[in-house]
Amino acid sequence: MDKLLIRGGRRLQGEVLISGAKNAALPELCAALLSPEPVLLTNVPKLQDVATTLKVLRQLGATAERSDTATDQVRIDASQISTTVAPYELVKTMRASILVLGPLLARFGTATVSLPGGCAIGSRPVDQHIKGLQAMGAEILVEHGDIKAQAPLNANGQRRLRGARITTDMVTVTGTENLLMAAVLAEGETVLENAAQEPEIPDLAEMLIAMGAKIEGHGTARIVIQGVEKLHAPVTGGVPGHRIIPDRIEAGTFLCAVAATGGDVTLKSARADHLGAVIDKLREAGATITSGQDWIRVQADARPKAVSFRTSEYPAFPTDMQAQFMAVNCVAEGAANISETIFENRFMHVNELMRLGAKITVDGHTAMVTGVAQLSGAAVMATDLRASASLVIAGLVADGDTTVDRIYHLDRGYDRMEAKLRGIGADIERVS
Ligand SMILES: CC(=O)N[C@H]1[C@@H](OP(=O)(O)OP(=O)(O)OC[C@H]2O[C@@H](n3ccc(=O)[nH]c3=O)[C@H](O)[C@@H]2O)O[C@H](CO)[C@@H](O)[C@@H]1O
C-alpha cells in the first residue's frame, strides 16, 4: 500500500494549478445519464472517485472514457443503457454513487441503487433523497440493502416523475443534486426549498441548462424547475460541453498548507469567490491573500495566529476544510475552538495530529486546539479524505520525517497532491 513520506520544514513558493472540483464532477458525470446524446465534460480532475463514477456509468451500459489527448476531457454516451441497477459492489466503494438514482429514475422510470451506508465521518443517511423522490410520485421500497424506485405511470402509460414542492429537513448537497436531476425531466414544476447553495449546485444547474433544462434560483435556497421532455448534449456559449468549476477544497487545502509552513504561492484556476469564509479565517490567522478572477495568492511570513471557527452550510465555513484548518491551528500562536456542525464524527484526524505533537482536546462537537511551536514528524494513518490532507499539512510543517499511511483516502479526492506540493518546494514523495 502506498504511503507519503514528508520531510518537513520547507517554505512553499511558486505556482500551483488547481484541478476541477470533485464534488461538481461526480454529479455532473451522473447527469450525463439524463440525455441520449453524448455528453462532454472538461476540466475533469484525475481522481479515484472520478474513476469509480466512470466504472458505475459503464456498469449501467454507458460508454464513459477520458480522452487520451485532452486528458481533462471525459465523454459519456448513455444512449444505450443495459441496466438501471447500481449494485453494492460499486456503491460501497463511493457514497456519491447514490447520484445515479435521480437521473436513472427520471429518464428510465425505474432504478435500483444500493444504500451507500455510513462512512468514517458519520452515519450519512439518504432519507431526504428518498422522501423527495416519493413526493414526486415515485414508489420506493428499501429492502435487502437496496433502494428500489419506480416512477408513477402518466396518462400516456409512461413512467414519469411528477413535479412537486419539496422542503428537505436539512440542507443536503447530494440530496439537492439528486432531486434537481430528477426534476429536470419530471412532468410540471418542482420547487426545491431549503436547497443547498454550495457552488457545485449552481454549476450542475448550469450544465443542465446547457442541456435544455429549465431551472431558476440555483445558488439560492429555492430552486424552481420546469420539467422538459428530453435533454440534449450540453452546449456552452456555442461550444459543445460543460467545463467543471475549480475545486475550492483543493484550493483551500493549498492555502492552509502555505499558512502553516510560510511561503508565497499563487493558485492558478482558483475561485476566491467560492472560498470567502476560509479566506476570511486565513486573514485572521495573519496570512496575506490577494486574488483575481481566476487566481489566489497567499503570502505567509510569520507563525499563524490561532483562529476559532464553526463549520456550516455554504457560504459559511465548509466542513470539508475543517481538518486542514485544524492543522494550521496546531502550529499557531494561541488557542482556538473548532466546532463541527455537519457530521457527527469528523474529528478522526485529532488523534493522528496528536501523534505529531499537537495539543487538542475534544468535547462533543468541539475541538480545542492549543498551538505548539513545533510539531515532530511521526508515522500517522489517514482515516478519511480531508483527514489525510490535514496530516499532509502537519507533516509539511513538522520537524523530521512524517509518513502518512492509507493514502488511498487522499487519492479519492486530490489530483496528484504530492506532485503539486513538490512543484512548490515541498519535500514529499510517494513510497510503497
Ligand atoms: C460528493 C459530495 O458532494 N460530497 C459533499 C456533500 O456530501 P453529502 O451530500 O453526502 O452531505 P449532505 O449535505 O447530504 O449532508 C449534510 C448533513 O445532512 C445529513 N443528511 C443528508 C441527507 C439525508 O438524506 N439525510 C441526512 O440526514 C448528513 O448525514 C449530514 O449530517 O456535502 C457535504 C457537506 O458539505 C460535504 O462534506 C461532502 O464533501
Ligand SMILES: C=C(OP(=O)(O)O)C(=O)O
Ligand atoms: C466528505 C467528502 O466527500 P464524500 O461526500 O464523497 O465522502 C469530502 O469531499 O470531503
